[in-house]
Amino acid sequence: MxxxxxxxxxxxxxxxxxxxxxxxxxxxxxxxxxxxxxxxxxxxxxxxxxxxxxxxxxxxxxxxxxxxxxxxxxxxxxxxxxxxxxxxxxxxxxxxxxxxxxxxxxxxxxxxxxxxxxxxxxxxxxSRARIVYASRERVEQDSITYEELADPKWRGRICTRSGQHDYTLGLIASMIAHHGEKDTETWLTAVRDNLARKPTGNDRAQVKSIYAGECDIALGNTYYMGQMETNEKDPEQKDWAASVKLLFPNSDERGSHVxxxxxxxxxxxxxxxxxxxxxxxxxxxxxxxxxxxxxxxxxxxxxxxxxERVKSWGTLKPDSLPLHEIADFRKAASEMVDRVGFDNGPQS
The missing domain is CATH 3.40.190.10 (Periplasmic binding protein-like II)
Incomplete structure (x- = not known):
């Protein structure tokens, strides 16, 4: 049977x-x-x-x-x-x-x-975009680029999950596809040193850290905003979501990584x-x-x-680079994360 x-x-x-x-x-x-x-x-x-x-x-x-x-x-x-x-x-x-x-x-x-x-x-x-969550209270700007995450003005102000997570590797691979390995490694090293702490937790945990004042901006996927805004089981996540705004990186240029x-x-x-x-x-x-x-x-x-909820977050201009081309650089991205010690957090 x-x-x-x-x-x-x-x-x-x-x-x-x-x-x-x-x-x-x-x-x-x-x-x-x-x-x-x-x-x-x-x-x-x-x-x-x-x-x-x-x-x-x-x-x-x-x-x-x-x-x-x-x-x-x-x-x-x-x-x-x-x-x-x-x-x-x-x-x-x-x-x-x-x-x-x-x-x-x-x-x-x-x-x-x-x-x-x-x-x-x-x-x-x-598709889902890899965007920047930014504190409504502590971040005045309404636009950003991925490249800008390496700017020293963000020293001690960035939160993110592990560099070896699939979502992070995808973004790093897209940077390699656009800028090459040498420039991307320089960028990733600077981003590492702008972190507020060692990478840890999931995307929603990064927004919680912004709400708690531990950092001012964080990388995350768009759809987590909807999951937090509508979370009746854990309503404190609605407060986390209300504390941030979404910035769609590189909207005036090549578009955001998806x-x-x-x-x-x-x-x-x-x-x-x-x-x-x-x-x-x-x-x-x-x-x-x-x-x-x-x-x-x-x-x-x-x-x-x-x-309508997704539309309320802003306009997504997706990066038009074919994703199968980005996938070709994921191994290089993973090796780079280990090489610069990204998951060890800031080193200078």
Whole structure:
């Protein structure tokens, strides 16, 4: 008897169920999903997809190791699609050889070229900008550049999470893509010495530090603002959010660095037709609108508007440099973080 495969929220790869615990591949009305995205973020989309198509979605969630698991499972893998955040994991799936090209002519919506792999091995679904949170009380300026973060006027005033976190590596990789490794290392060293403390915590923790007066500006993703502003479970986060304004770096120049959530089609997908229907749905106007309203993200389809809340934060001009080019510099970015001792905090 086939056992139901319920939505699982797991924090370690070793806790994931074995492939044998998954439903068999015989049912054409099922879709098996591995997701780095947290269950509550994707459930509205899964529900809408099932309502539209009648296809049941079975999801395993983990915050690490899913790409490697698919590679280890090989031809016996039960997974049809993998959902993930960050260009590094999308490009990493391609490097692992676990993807199958997605036929772009079957997509419902419009995904611009800069938000998809040239060979179709992954496509972006939503974007989020890496912006600067700034204290409303202590920061008068309303514009900034990433380059300016190295200015000595910010000495002891910047907070950020680890330099080895995917979000930080993406930004550093974009700086390498624009300025080269030598100039970026000089910049990163200066930013390190402008930090108020050692990098620690997540993006919301940086805003809390601004609220507490520990620093004046911090790097973070846009959608965290929406999560704080609407947090009924932990309402003090509304106070954190109210204490800052969002500055969109380089808006007058090349634009702000953006990163992606995205999807890959598994190489050995047992329900390929259902998988393609799902991927097509995720690019549709309906799904893009759900992303915009529920997750406070930017739809990749330029015809789908952002939510009113996101619009209230300011105008995003995204960097037009293709993300697959930025991904090429992530290894160099990681090595640079260690080389300058970024996570050790200020050294002068």
């Amino acid at each position: 086939k056992r139901p495969w319920h939505l699982l929220a797991l924090t370690a790869l070793t806790l994931l169920p074995a492939a044998g615990a998954l439903p068999g591949a015989a049912s054409a009305e099922e879709l098996n999903v591995y997701s780095y995205r947290q269950p509550y973020l994707i459930q509205p989309l899964l529900d809408a997809f099932t309502a539209k198509t009648g296809i049941t979605t079975n999801v395993v969630f983990s915050d690490k190791g899913l790409g490697e698991r698919i590679a280890a499972e090989g031809e016996n893998s039960p997974v049809d699609v993998m959902l993930t955040v960050d260009i590094g994991r999308l490009a990493g799936a391609k490097d692992l050889g676990i993807t199958s090209p997605i036929p772009m002519d079957q997509l419902e919506g419009n995904v611009p070229a800069e938000f998809r792999d040239p060979d179709g091995n992954w496509i972006g679904l939503t 990163n992606l959530s995205g999807v890959v089609l598994a190489k050995h997908a047992p329900h390929r037709d259902a998988a393609l229907k799902f991927i097509s749905f995720l690019t549709s106007h309906d799904a893009q609108a759900i992303y915009a309203e529920t997750n406070f993200e930017y739809p990749v389809d330029p015809e789908v508007p952002v939510s």
